[in-house]
């Protein structure tokens with residue numbers, strides 16, 4: 001895709017990866033809007049010339065309101081990124097984890113579906129455009145301390161594949177961004193070896209700029225997760241990653 005000519009909405013663009021990509025799309029010459037709940041973060045981005053929209057992806061009415069406001073201001077919108085997500089640790093030996101599981105599915109999976117549904121008529125109507133969905137290396141190689149997170153991202157992967165097939169022939173592409181551990185605020189606690197955000201974002205922009213855009217945006221660091229099953233390393237890597245269960249509060253001695 002031509003990153004200098006997009007009109008892009010990044011839902012979940014108020015922090016971390018979404019905010020960094022928003023700034024890079026804007027720097028490349030695209031028109032950029034972001035959505036999220038944090039009024040403070042939206043005000044900061046608005047000060048940088050980025051269009052901002054309040055949206056809670058767990059609330060269908062909020063998504064519909066944001067969609068109407070975005071399309072009124074940007075009728076030429078051609079790219080929608082479903083970046084919103086939560087990454088929660090869960091201890092499956094305690095029933096209290098259920099609330100985290102529910103929030104994770106409602107935000108990461110159902111939230112993605114709500115946003116895609118809201119913008120599908122617009123993109124299909126214009127006969128051209130791109131949905132960028134966001135999964136994770138964890139969709140392909142579970143990280144046992146975040147079980148519902150892994151399930152939600154594996155589900156978004158499967159959904160993205162079906163969406164691509166269903167939108168075939170409409171001119172609307174579906175691109176799945178598959179980040180490895182990236183050093184955003186959400187990750188620093190969990191993984192001190194996470195990829196620096198700048199390095200990740202630079203590689204993503206380079207991969208996105210290819211024509212045609214690949215179905216999956218896979219930076220070098222995520223290849224071992226994406227292809228673990230094919231490469232026969234899956235069982236060993238899951239066993240190795242199970243060592244991280246020690247980070248759960250109940251397992252700390």
Ligand SMILES: NC(=O)c1ccc[n+]([C@@H]2O[C@H](COP(=O)([O-])OP(=O)(O)OC[C@H]3O[C@@H](n4cnc5c(N)ncnc54)[C@H](OP(=O)(O)O)[C@@H]3O)[C@@H](O)[C@H]2O)c1
Pocket residue numbers: 011012013014015016017018035036037038039041055056057058083084085086087107134135136137178179180181182183184185186187194
């Ligand atoms: N960082 C990593 O290591 C990593 C790895 C793989 C995949 N990912 C995925 O990449 C995406 C961004 O992650 P990040 O690390 O940049 O996290 P982050 O800094 O915590 O950003 C999460 C974004 O999601 C938004 N969000 C959360 N709940 C929302 C809701 N109910 N409605 C609307 N927006 C909501 C937040 O905005 P508000 O709080 O303003 O609503 C924020 O903009 C997520 O989908 C995550 O799963 C991250």
